[in-house]
Amino acid sequence: MRSFDELFDRVIRFRDDRDWKQFHHPKDLGISIALEAAELLEHFQWKGREEVARDLEEPERRHAIGE
Numbered sequence: 001m002r003s004f005d006e007l008f009d010r011v012i013r014f015r016d017d018r019d020w021k022q023f024h025h026p027k028d029l030g031i032s033i034a035l036e037a038a039e040l041l042e043h044f045q046w047k048g049r050e051e052v053a054r055d056l057e058e059p060e061r062r063h064a065i066g067e
Helices: 004-018 025-040 048-059 058-067
Strands: none
Touching: 048 058
């Protein structure tokens, strides 16, 4: 199992390899989190618990939600 420090270092390298540090400010991170959450929520909008449960059982839909 990797330590937290090892995982943190990998994330920082990933960020730095893509020159993303310039975007890692509270405002930009907050906006990005909200946008990603909205994309996830689109899969569940207007669906009841049973329909969501069926979606999660279907491999193709589960994969789309996971993406």
